[in-house]
Amino acid sequence: MAKSVKAVMVAMPGPDFRLLFESSHGLALAVAPQAPFHVVAVTNAFADAIRMPRAAIVGRPLAEVRRELVDTEDSALFDSLDRAVASGESDAMGVVNHGRRHLRPINVPIVRDGTVAYLLHRFDDVTLVEDELRRTRAQLTDRKELEAFRDRAFEHVRGIVDIAEEAIVSIDEQSRIVLFNTSAERCFGYRAAEVVGGPVDILLPERYRQMHREQIAAFAAETTGLTVQKHSRTVLGLRKNGEEFPAEAAISRVTVDGHSLFNAVLRDVTEQQRLETEERFLVEAGATLLAEATGDETALAGLGRLIVERFADVFMVEFTSSEGPQSRLVVEAERQGTFGEHARRAQLKRSAEALMAKVRGDRQPVVVPDVTPGTQAPAPFLALPLLLHGELIGVMACIGRPGSRPYDERDVRLALRVADLAALAADNARLHQATRLAVLARDEIVGIVAHDLRSPLSTILLASRLLRRPGTEPERRSSRNVELIERSAARMNRLIEDLLDVVRVDSKSLTVKREKLATNELLREILDGHRTAATAAKLDLVLECATNLPPVCADRDRVLQIFDNLIANAMKFTRPGGRIVLGASPRESEVVFSVADTGMGITAESLPHVFDRFWQARREDRRGVGLGLPIVRGIVEAHGGRIWVESQAGTGTRFAFTLPRTPDA
Numbered sequence: 326m327a328k329s330v331k332a333v334m335v336a337m338p339g340p341d342f343r344l345l346f347e348s349s350h351g352l353a354l355a356v357a358p359q360a361p362f363h364v365v366a367v368t369n370a371f372a373d374a375i376r377m378p379r380a381a382i383v384g385r386p387l388a389e390v391r392r393e394l395v396d397t398e399d400s401a402l403f404d405s406l407d408r409a410v411a412s413g414e415s416d417a418m419g420v421v422n423h424g425r426r427h428l429r430p431i432n433v434p435i436v437r438d439g440t441v442a443y444l445l446h447r448f449d450d451v452t453l454v455e456d457e458l459r460r461t462r463a464q465l466t467d468r469k470e471l472e473a474f475r476d477r478a479f480e481h482v483r484g485i486v487d488i489a490e491e492a493i494v495s496i497d498e499q500s501r502i503v504l505f506n507t508s509a510e511r512c513f514g515y516r517a518a519e520v521v522g523g524p525v526d527i528l529l530p531e532r533y534r535q536m537h538r539e540q541i542a543a544f545a546a547e548t549t550g551l552t553v554q555k556h557s558r559t560v561l562g563l564r565k566n567g568e569e570f571p572a573e574a575a576i577s578r579v580t581v582d583g584h585s586l587f588n589a590v591l592r593d594v595t596e597q598q599r600l601e602t603e604e605r606f607l608v609e610a611g612a613t614l615l616a617e618a619t620g621d622e623t624a625l626a627g628l629g630r631l632i633v634e635r636f637a638d639v640f641m642v643e644f645t646s647s648e649g650p651q652s653r654l655v656v657e658a659e660r661q662g663t664f665g666e667h668a669r670r671a672q673l674k675r676s677a678e679a680l681m682a683k684v685r686g687d688r689q690p691v692v693v694p695d696v697t698p699g700t701q702a703p704a705p706f707l708a709l710p711l712l713l714h715g716e717l718i719g720v721m722a723c724i725g726r727p728g729s730r731p732y733d734e735r736d737v738r739l740a741l742r743v744a745d746l747a748a749l750a751a752d753n754a755r756l757h758q759a760t761r762l763a764v765l766a767r768d769e770i771v772g773i774v775a776h777d778l779r780s781p782l783s784t785i786l787l788a789s790r791l792l793r794r795p796g797t798e799p800e801r802r803s804s805r806n807v808e809l810i811e812r813s814a815a816r817m818n819r820l821i822e823d824l825l826d827v828v829r830v831d832s833k834s835l836t837v838k839r840e841k842l843a844t845n846e847l848l849r850e851i852l853d854g855h856r857t858a859a860t861a862a863k864l865d866l867v868l869e870c871a872t873n874l875p876p877v878c879a880d881r882d883r884v885l886q887i888f889d890n891l892i893a894n895a896m897k898f899t900r901p902g903g904r905i906v907l908g909a910s911p912r913e914s915e916v917v918f919s920v921a922d923t924g925m926g927i928t929a930e931s932l933p934h935v936f937d938r939f940w941q942a943r944r945e946d947r948r949g950v951g952l953g954l955p956i957v958r959g960i961v962e963a964h965g966g967r968i969w970v971e972s973q974a975g976t977g978t979r980f981a982f983t984l985p986r987t988p989d990a
Contacts, residue, residue, distance in 0.1 A: 347379070350575070350590070351489070352394070352428070353447035354387065355435075358410050360403065361386040365443060374423070387446060395421040395428065402430075409434045410441050415488070417449070431488060449490055492572075492591040498584065500525045500541060512572075512593050514565030530563050544578055545585050562591065570595045603739050606635065610743055614750035624750045628743070629656030636736070637723035638704065639670065641677060642711070642747065644719040645685060658726070672697055673704055673724050681720045684708045688717055690741070694731040696724060707732040709740055713748045721747060835963045837880035841987050844874035844916055847881070848907060851888045863901035866892075870909040877916050877984040883960045884984070890953035891920040891980050898978070899924035914986055915966065921979035927972040935970055957982075 346355065347368055355366035367382045367390075375382075375393035382390050387406075388399045401418060409416040409432040418430040428448040434441045486493050486504070492512040495504035502525055505517040513520075513528055520527060526534045560574045572591040579586045613627040629640035633656055640656040657670065676696045684691050688710045695703035708722035721744050725732065732740075789810065852868045859866035877884075888907075895905045899922045908919040927935060936958045961968040961982045968982035 351447055351485075353445060353485075354382075354390065356387045356406075356444045356446055358434070358441040358444055360406075361388070362403075362406055362444065362446075363387070364390055391446075395423050397421050405430070405432050406444060406446075408432075409444060413441065433485065433488070445485065447485070449488060489590075492593070493588065494525070494528070494591065495586055495588045496525045496541075497586060498545065500538065502528075503586070504588075509591075512564075512570075512591065513562065528562055530561055530569055533561060541587060544576075544587070559594070560591070562593075571598055599735070603742075606631070606739075607742055607746070611746050614746055615753070624754065625654055625747060626656060628747060628750075629654065632656070632723060632743075633658045636725070638726045639673065639677070639724040641674070641681070641722040641724075642719060643681060643722075644711075644751070645717060677706060677708070677722050677724055680706060681708050681722050684710055684720045684722075685717065688712070690737055692732050692737060703728065703731075705729060705731040707736060707740055709737070709744050711744050711748045711751070713752050718748060718751055835959050837883055837960070837963050839878050839880060839964075841876050842879055842881055842884070843876050844909060845870070845872060847877075847884065848874075848909060851885065851892075852907060854885075855888075855892050859896065859905065862896055862899075864896060864899055865904045866907070867904070868907045870907070871911075874909055874916060875911050876987045878987045879964055879984045880960075883963075887957050887960055887982065888918075888920065890957050894953060894980075895920055895922035895924060895978070898922070911986070912983070915983040916986060917981055917983050919979055919981040921977065923977040926974045926976050926978055927970070928974045932970060932972060936968075 343366060346353070346366055350370050351368055352371045352374055353368045354364050354371060356362040356364050364383050364385055364387055367379050369379070371394070372379050372382060375390070377393065388402055391397070391402065405416045405418045413434050413436055415431055415433045418432070420427050420429050422428070431447055431449055433445040433447065435443050435445060486506045489506060489508055492509035493504065493506040494502060494509050496502055502520050502523055505515070505520050510516055515527075525537070529537055558574055558576065560572055562570050562572050564570060571594050573594050574592075575590045577588050579588065610628055610631055613631060614624045625642050629642070632640045638658050641653065643653045655674065673696055680691050680693065680696070690707070690709035693706045696706035697704060704727055705725035706722065707725075708720055710717055711719040711721055721740070723732075723740065848868055848870060852866065856866055892905065892907075899905060903923040905923075906919075906921045908921065910917050936954050957980075958968050961984075964984055966983040966985065968980070970978065970980050972978035
């Protein structure tokens with residue numbers, strides 16, 4: 326084994342090349358070309374990665390050393406090495422993981438005199454540093470022999486450099502490009518033949534060229550003799566198409582016989598910086614949205630200001646519901662403009678509204694290069710849905726600055742993340758509002774219950790004191806006091822039952838005992854039960870329905886409770902001489918019941934609230950607790966039915982609800 330390793334080490338180029346190889350930033354090993362593929366050389370980066378000195382690595386089988394870095398099957402490694410030796414061509418293996426890094430091992434045969442002298446086992450995401458050549462006068466005295474050595478070494482290293490992921494560019498002391506690898510071609514957009522031999526200025530923005538020349542001169546003057554020096558920095562490159570891009574650069578210098586070669590290993594960080602910028606924006610947007618958890622409009626206005634500062638000329642957001650748009654917020658960049666500019670913006674917003682309507686319908690993002698085609702300065706447009714738990718709650722849109730680039734897929738991805746934040750902010754605002762309303766409802770119910778229980782409780786206490794008075798006074802012997810106590814206790818019990826029903830409705834635990842009910846008989850019973858009260862209130866209570874209505878499947882007591890609440894409600898708000906009509910009509914699988922009155926009616930702004938707990942149209946005219954209609958809705962929905970109200974102020978009100986027919990009806 327030792328002889329084989331020594332033979333391969335002799336076959337490798339001289340110590341200058343070994344120094345270049347070992348000081349490379351890449352994860353790589355040079356191995357013998359036959360099994361068990363002993364390691365003959367290793368880079369410092371690889372030794373550092375497995376935390377072992379090179380001396381402890383050289384001479385060991387490759388598979389054994391490799392397991393210190395990655396855990397893979399040896400059979401795949403040996404198959405790849407054998408293929409590389411047999412074919413004389415590089416052989417790439419499957420991707421392996423080292424921590425968070427993804428590495429692709431590649432076996433590169435180094436051929437001399439038609440045979441494989443040794444194999445280079447490396448990973449494709451490492452940075453291969455500059456070509457570092459030194460001349461040792463003790464080994465190479467003839468200049469022609471030195472140049473031949475350099476040529477051979479350069480060809481060996483070129484094969485390594487060309488498979489590097491990073492762009493590698495080398496220049497001489499006159500700033501002429503002497504090396505331009507494949508990754509550099511992809512990065513800058515030039516072919517190597519277009520730039521090699523030419524000035525490096527072509528790869529730099531014009532405003533930085535003089536500075537670069539001064540830095541190179543200063544770098545060259547730092548030391549003399551054979552040197553390998555490294556500097557790391559961030560630079561701006563210039564692509565062939567004129568686009569500037571940021572790059573992280575590791576810059577080194579190799580000096581041989583008084584002549585310097587400057588090498589740069591560059592990694593394009595455009596995407597990295599873009600992602601960092603996006604993450605910073607998202608953090609700022611999230612902080613802005615969460616800082617205003619008490620209202621959608623305030624929070625989104627702050628978000629809109631951030632967006633128009635960075636990405637857009639106009640930001641629009643529209644909250645919607647099943648009935649259509651409910652509210653809209655527009656934030657525009659603050660710019661002094663002519664009348665024509667204001668008119669143009671108005672046209673842009675009108676065009677944007679039409680596209681936002683499309684997003685509401687399709688629930689898909691819309692991206693167009695120009696929201697008003699035909700204008701001299703195109704305005705790109707982007708709109709996307711605001712979704713919360715799968716439900717559409719609004720649409721968010723951005724109109725780009727005049728003449729700016731169209732929005733692309735990356736912008737859409739960022740906008741979708743912003744939309745998620747906006748939807749969460751809306752949800753937080755909704756939860757905040759719900760919490761506030763719950764606290765108000767709690768306080769209100771305490772006040773209402775205290776108020777409504779105080780009156781019957783006072784009656785009970787007064788009647789009890791009268792009963793306890795000694796003597797034979799008529800008022801003491803009268804049963805009137807007992808009746809007062811019974812009525813007051815019943816009133817208190819009704820209030821308690823209503824409160825319990827509200828709790829059952831809210832917790833979805835309201836139960837119904839379904840049975841087959843004859844609809845006509847049920848309606849006549851309801852009519853007879855309320856006729857006396859209607860007559861006393863000087864109201865005309867009538868029943869208008871067909872005589873052969875189909876039976877319904879419902880809980881009799883709960884249906885009576887529905888009508889008790891609706892009729893009592895109608896009697897409260899209908900003046901003497903008015904009329905209350907009970908109605909019913911059959912449909913395919915249900916019966917529609919109704920209670921209509923000729924009372925004062927309900928205003929349009931009050932209609933959406935009639936089924937809210939404790940709500941009353943006129944707070945100063947409290948006639949009851951305000952639990953009847955919420956309970957009615959809960960009972961109807963527990964039967965699988967629907968309830969709605971139709972009313973206009975001054976013309977009366979009609980409540981209608983459905984109950985299911987019996988299956989055989």
